[in-house]
Amino acid sequence: MGPFSITPAAITQATPHEIALSGSWTARGLGRVGERIDSLAVDAATVIDGSRIDALDTAGAWLLQKLLHRSSAGSPRAANGLRPEHADLLAVVAQHAGAAEDRPDPTDSAGPSPLAALGRRTAAAGTQVVALLAFVGESAVALARCLAQPSRLRWRPILFNIRTAGFDALPIVGLLSFLLGIVVAYQGAEQLRQYGANIFVADLVGLSMLREFAPMITAVIVAGRSGSAYAAQIGTMSVTEEIDAMRTLGMVPLEVLVLPKMLALLIALPLLTVFADVLGVFGGMTMAQMRLDVGFDEFLDRLVKAVSISDFLIGIAKAPVFAAIIVVVGCFQGFRTHGGADSVGRQTTRAVVQSTFLVIVADALFSIAFSVLDL
Numbered sequence: 001m002g003p004f005s006i007t008p009a010a011i012t013q014a015t016p017h018e019i020a021l022s023g024s025w026t027a028r029g030l031g032r033v034g035e036r037i038d039s040l041a042v043d044a045a046t047v048i049d050g051s052r053i054d055a056l057d058t059a060g061a062w063l064l065q066k067l068l069h070r071s072s073a074g075s076p077r078a079a080n081g082l083r084p085e086h087a088d089l090l091a092v093v094a095q096h097a098g099a100a101e102d103r104p105d106p107t108d109s110a111g112p113s114p115l116a117a118l119g120r121r122t123a124a125a126g127t128q129v130v131a132l133l134a135f136v137g138e139s140a141v142a143l144a145r146c147l148a149q150p151s152r153l154r155w156r157p158i159l160f161n162i163r164t165a166g167f168d169a170l171p172i173v174g175l176l177s178f179l180l181g182i183v184v185a186y187q188g189a190e191q192l193r194q195y196g197a198n199i200f201v202a203d204l205v206g207l208s209m210l211r212e213f214a215p216m217i218t219a220v221i222v223a224g225r226s227g228s229a230y231a232a233q234i235g236t237m238s239v240t241e242e243i244d245a246m247r248t249l250g251m252v253p254l255e256v257l258v259l260p261k262m263l264a265l266l267i268a269l270p271l272l273t274v275f276a277d278v279l280g281v282f283g284g285m286t287m288a289q290m291r292l293d294v295g296f297d298e299f300l301d302r303l304v305k306a307v308s309i310s311d312f313l314i315g316i317a318k319a320p321v322f323a324a325i326i327v328v329v330g331c332f333q334g335f336r337t338h339g340g341a342d343s344v345g346r347q348t349t350r351a352v353v354q355s356t357f358l359v360i361v362a363d364a365l366f367s368i369a370f371s372v373l374d375l
Contacts, residue, residue: 022052025060051081157260166268177276181283202302205284214276219322227330228267231351
């Protein structure tokens with residue numbers, strides 16, 4: 001045996017209550033001793049003889065302490081025949097092992113304090129805001145690159161998304177806008193009748209629908225209908241590693257998955273808003289004739305005088321901003337999907353909630369800005 005060779009660590013169990021340790025209990029000589037310790041049948045009556053241990057380091061001392069702990073049944077235990085230096089090292093390892101066992105386990109507690117939980121949620125929200133801003137920047141760069149090189153645009157996906165997000169949404173947008181116009185006219189009918197101002201129902205319906213309700217209800221419907229679809233589609237592709245495959249093939253996921261949706265919704269949402277304006281005003285006209293005896297001709301004549309072209313354009317101007325919010329948030333949450341199907345559902349829910357919230361916030365900011373500008 002050469003000068004640098006070592007004797008592998010060994011465990012011999014001659015009888016059920018006698019265990020002999022031998023060899024070099026060091027990192028180089030332990031081998032599969034750990035598995036052997038796990039398979040031993042030991043109890044409080046087992047005698048452990050360490051007199052034939054040639055060398056011992058912290059790795060071997062840790063395994064030896066593990067064996068002693070198994071056989072001690074909760075009481076302090078030592079191996080027989082250890083050299084003084086080995087016994088001293090084992091005592092140090094046992095001391096640190098005991099301190100680690102006495103340290104409270106965070107998973108055993110009732111959970112973080114309310115302040116700590118608030119801090120974690122705030123940090124997570126801040127991280128997500130920073131990531132969303134980075135995604136907005138990346139999308140803007142990709143959009144600018146495609147506008148500078150129109151050949152990079154994928155027109156078939158754009159037309160497909162115009163159909164799915166725009167044309168297919170006409171029935172639900174039209175129905176809800178019509179019903180909303182009815183509700184607005186119905187709620188104002190009684191108050192207007194008391195003052196003999198029946199004709200001013202045209203002002204109420206026209207201004208509320210064209211400036212606020214039509215763009216808002218359209219954006220909320222599209223956020224729930226198309227924004228969730230964007231998050232689910234991209235999330236599923238992320239889980240199945242299709243997005244990684246795109247990058248491997250040299251394709252830019254933002255150009256393939258995000259830009260067609262963004263350009264399509266920038267076109268479709270203003271058109272849906274115009275459709276919602278028409279159906280909302282028609283619903284108000286219907287209720288005005290039923291409740292206030294205001295005919296269609298009278299209603300339209302007053303509507304033209306009460307509503308200016310700027311009121312119509314204000315509502316239309318909101319639509320592209322709402323469209324960008326819906327697409328960016330939906331696609332962003334889709335790209336953040338990791339894991340399995342539960343993650344897809346979770347990110348889809350977040351996409352709908354966050355896009356709806358941001359649309360309402362943006363509408364409030366528009367109202368403040370238009371008030372300041374006296375529009």
